[in-house]
Amino acid sequence: MNRYTKTFGILVAAAVVAGGVNWYQSAYADGQQTTPGYAGDPIVTKSYVDQKVAELIQAELAKAGAGNAGGAAAGMAKLxxxxxxxxxxxxxxxxxxxxxxxxxxxxxxxxxxxxxxxxxxxxxxxxxxxxxxxxxxxxxxxxxxxxxxxxxxxxxxxxxxxxxxx
Known part of the structure; x- marks a missing residue:
């Protein structure tokens, strides 16, 4: 092995180690994992999200005076x-x-x-x-x-x- 190949190999190895350390520090910064699925950032199902969105919509309709009736015209008086x-x-x-x-x-x-x-x-x-x-x-x-x-x-x-x- 010549001297340049050996130096190049050492530099590549150092870059890989430095990149790994940087990734580890950013992934576990302040002791919290940044990937989804841990206790601070749980993975949720679509049905759970749909339920929460429906609750928020019902709350806004109640504020507007439409109550729990369905449909856009539900708050309007009938003819x-x-x-x-x-x-x-x-x-x-x-x-x-x-x-x-x-x-x-x-x-x-x-x-x-x-x-x-x-x-x-x-x-x-x-x-x-x-x-x-x-x-x-x-x-x-x-x-x-x-x-x-x-x-x-x-x-x-x-x-x-x-x-x-x-």
């Missing part, structure tokens, strides 16, 4: 079928929604502001007709619909949110 007799009006609370199903309805408001027709993208002034099967939003209370006085029948509407018949 209620309401018959509005002729001569009466239905006044919907803040944020309520209404859909006229049967009868000819006109907008009612205690002030000059009207109703938001979400289907047509229009504002309906008080006393103006409300189209059937259009989603009407009530941004503020004190507004509603009543049967058109030119007809003799009442209305059938779907309502989401609080309301009163007056």
């Amino acid at each position: 209620e079928v309401v018959t509005v007799p002729f001569g009466k009006k239905i006044v919907v609370e803040d944020g309520g929604e209404l859909i006229v199903r049967t009868g000819k309805a006109i907008a009612y408001s205690t002030d000059a502001n009207g109703l938001s027709d979400m289907t047509a993208g229009l504002d309906i002034a008080p006393g103006k007709p409300v189209a059937t099967n259009h989603l009407i939003l009530f941004p503020r209370g004190g507004r509603g619909v009543e049967a058109d006085p030119k007809q003799k029948n009442g209305l059938t509407v779907l309502v989401r949110g609080g309301y009163a018949l007056k």
Whole structure:
């Protein structure tokens, strides 16, 4: 063996030993193993992770007011079928929604502001007709619909949110 080969072999051996010591020190730094599966970093199953994620989601839904019911629409109130007799009006609370199903309805408001027709993208002034099967939003209370006085029948509407018949 010549002198260069011997020196090269010694350098390679020293590098391997130094690399091993470095790996050992980083793997067991501060007395803790960094590979998964030891007591400080246990390996978990997919079902365990799924269970914990579901618990976190339920907690967030509870904070948002949706409770333990499933689905995105679970926190929303259901549509209620309401018959509005002729001569009466239905006044919907803040944020309520209404859909006229049967009868000819006109907008009612205690002030000059009207109703938001979400289907047509229009504002309906008080006393103006409300189209059937259009989603009407009530941004503020004190507004509603009543049967058109030119007809003799009442209305059938779907309502989401609080309301009163007056």
